[in-house]
Amino acid sequence: MHVWKQVAPLMLHQGGKVLRTLLDSGHSAYFVGGCVRDELMGRPVHDMDIATSAKPEAVMELFERTVPTGLQHGTVTVIMGDYPFEVTTFRKESHYEDHRHPAAVEFVDEIIQDLQRRDFTMNAIARSLDGELTDPFHGASDIRYGILRCVGQAEERFDEDALRMMRAVRFASVFGFRPVKSLWRALLTSRDKLSFVAMERVRAELERLLLGPDPLRGLELLRRSRLLHYAKIPYVESQGSGVLQEQLGVLGHMPAEPQELRWSELLQGLGISGLEAEDRMKEWTFSNQVARTTAEIMRFDEMWGAIRAGISDGSAERLRRSWTELQVHYGQEISQLWLERQRIRLASRGAQGREALLRLDEEEMRWHRAVRVHDLKELAIRGGDVLTALDQRGGPWLGELMKRLLLLVAIGDVPNEREPLLEYVKAVVKQNGG
Template identity: 30%
Template structure:
């Protein structure tokens, strides 16, 4: 079978071969090509040493020289070239204690995580598949290369990567590999929360995101974090959602049925998520626990709580929820009313009031906390009735309040 390599990748491999070395596209790019997917990155493996690569190619960067990796720049795009290698022991559960460069492609492929990621390709040699990766691709199987327990001892994150590939590709995890995950699950507690968060994001965003349940059935959930481990089993009754690439929407849909919305912040803080994802997920989950807006005033209060951007995300989550199939007309009505509210410029934030703190001081209200208290009162009156958002009406209401 011929894989359609990008021109730059062809040129890199061709240049290596012209200088007496081997060169192969390797890993995920070969897997994705065989699945008729467009690879995001093209990694190349070679028997050339970094010093050789730097002689062959004009523009290079030392991106992982100790592990034999050099980035070659072509037409403004970086391509990682890595020397065949044999990894030593993994005492930290992530990085090999030592790396030995090799002249053998087979020795390099032996160290990779799963059979579907352990294939190499060049036009000259075709597909090099030592572990039946193509067969596993055809059968939809995620299988560790060699001894699964050893692979997970080397890098415990590989267990969560297996779940992620299941969520992205819809594959089944091989029985022996899954048993090894269950046995080695505790090792995940040694993996950084940042790396775990990345894998969970990719799983929730997957086309077959229902396979996130493997985090529970494998026991991995116990070692993701203390707060995450408290999630009820029903949380994992998740299914794929067609959202834009917004992490907070996937997390909100995943955690929607959590008993206490406050736990959302604890879980995402523990996973060291970015602040925006943590805060937006919390606000959405909290809003999803409220009854559906049944009036324009309800919609304005919702806008006050979460803002216009998150309100749009809130609507999309409602639409995507299978249990809401019988109330889609109601959700469409809410969305239409929301659009009209924005068009008519209804106020739902203090900054949208037709009055300022200075206006309040001009009628004798003292500068300080009292100003904020009055503005909050006025906003409440405007959310209840948008016609109140006129300066003279607001001044009258302010005088009545004080």
């Protein structure tokens, strides 16, 4: 009897109750898929899927709390305690009409028939309540030797569901597995079918790959296969950019969260500008927030690099004022993210980057902390105070004046106090003949 070691005890207890209820009612039932795979790999198990001979209607009758998650595919979510368990009837699938979805699903009685429809051998293992494995395609052996192999013919599996090609690259990257030659050949000959897959699904796989422990491995497999060139919205590098390997090498040193750090580094490494980045990411179905934040980190980096290059005398005061203006323009969060990314960049160079890292600590970090205001709401006066003091009507000029006040306070030229700010406003208006 094999004991689960990677599962939270309460989740295992509740999952066991689901299996036992099905078995006591005369049905076959097994833990299947990712939970069995991760247990064999020594990885934490986050959820437990169950396959059973019981039809969906029978499952819903056996348990008090159920959700008809996907009855057409035989899936019912059973809520046991605080844990949801996807319980799916053994099934086999007919031909696939669109390289993504089966035309029809047929319920079957045997677990091996159910395992036969799955994508990779490591995901086609069932585990009984007493720990016995049903492993007709030798997935446990492939896990042991770090091999990624399709169930049956790889061409057929990719023809059925083209997203499996992206999953293959992601698994190879995240788990460090080696795709067998037959899988790789099938991926190259089938890659044009990726155009049938919705961009949200492709992007989700790409996210898991990039935020995994070895993003460079996955990116290299994508480069060699040119798989993303066949997506519904193809990936196209910037004209003549190429991949900057030194810059991309930093990716593995960056934390997975916030993910915008890795995305900004990747896109810049591929020669994509900050102006292009937001639209590119939105096309690829990233959220507006992720796309915007990523692009702003990139634009901050580009602008700060141009500013440093343009101040040839290296004047610390001119640089400080320029940094402050940039930080106020992009906001505290973006400048903080840039600083975090820059520290990782420099630290990854070892001794070569040590001097620059020290300068970063002494200069940009100090300037960043010194900026006390980033928003008009933080000023000691409001637009109404200005209008009252000047006895004038509002207009576009007021917004511009308030922004100027914000920058002057941030730089330190004017204290953030009511009277000095109003005195400055009156002096400006008088100087301009207002």
